[in-house]
Amino acid sequence: ANDKASVEDRLTSLCELLKAEVDYYTWVGFYFKNGDKNELKLGPFAGxxxxxxxxxxxxxxxxxxxxxxxxxxxxxxxxxxxxxxxxIHVKAEIVVPLFKNGENIGQIDIDSNVPDPFTEEDERFLEFVNEKVAEIL
Ligand code: SME
Structure with a gap:
C-alpha cells in the first residue's frame, strides 16, 4: 500500500541501498516541500x-x-x-528535483566525501530514481 508509513520505509530502504551500493554516496536523503510553506522538510535519509x-x-x-x-x-x-x-567531511553534492505531475515537490540530495565524483550518469540515474519514486507518492 502507498500509506505514509510504508512510503517512508521504502524511501529509507532506497536511501540505504544507494548509499551502500555507490561508494562515493556518503549521505543520501530526500527533502520535500513542507505543505504550503516556502521551505523544504527533511524526509527519509541514510547517513x-x-x-x-x-x-x-x-x-x-x-x-x-x-x-x-x-x-x-x-x-x-x-x-x-x-x-x-x-x-566538514563533505566535498561535493548533487541535488536532483523530484517532479510529480510536472510539479517540483521535492528532491534527492546526495553528499560525497570524495571531491568531484558526480557525472552525467549520476544525473540520469537519479532522474530515473525520482521518476520511480514519484509513482509511489
Ligand atoms: N548541503 C545542503 C544542505 C543539506 S545537507 O547536505 C544534508 C545545501 O546546501 O542545501
Whole structure:
C-alpha cells in the first residue's frame, strides 16, 4: 500500500541501498516541500543525522533547486557561497528535483566525501530514481 508509513520505509530502504551500493554516496536523503510553506522538510535519509531538517526556499543547494527546478551538481562545496554545510567531511553534492505531475515537490540530495565524483550518469540515474519514486507518492 502507498500509506505514509510504508512510503517512508521504502524511501529509507532506497536511501540505504544507494548509499551502500555507490561508494562515493556518503549521505543520501530526500527533502520535500513542507505543505504550503516556502521551505523544504527533511524526509527519509541514510547517513549521519543532519541539523538541517528545514531549509527555506533559496537557501543552500537544496533551497536553490526548490526554486530553479534544475539539477545542481557541485564538484567542490567550498567554492559555493550559498551552501549549507552538514558535515566538514563533505566535498561535493548533487541535488536532483523530484517532479510529480510536472510539479517540483521535492528532491534527492546526495553528499560525497570524495571531491568531484558526480557525472552525467549520476544525473540520469537519479532522474530515473525520482521518476520511480514519484509513482509511489
Ligand atoms: N548541503 C545542503 C544542505 C543539506 S545537507 O547536505 C544534508 C545545501 O546546501 O542545501
Amino acid at each position: 549521519e543525522p543532519t541539523d538541517h531538517t528545514i531549509i527555506p526556499f533559496g537557501k543552500g543547494i537544496c533551497g536553490q533547486v526548490a526554486v530553479s527546478n534544475k539539477n545542481f551538481v557541485v564538484p567542490d562545496v567550498s567554492a559555493q557561497d550559498n551552501y549549507i554545510a552538514c558535515s
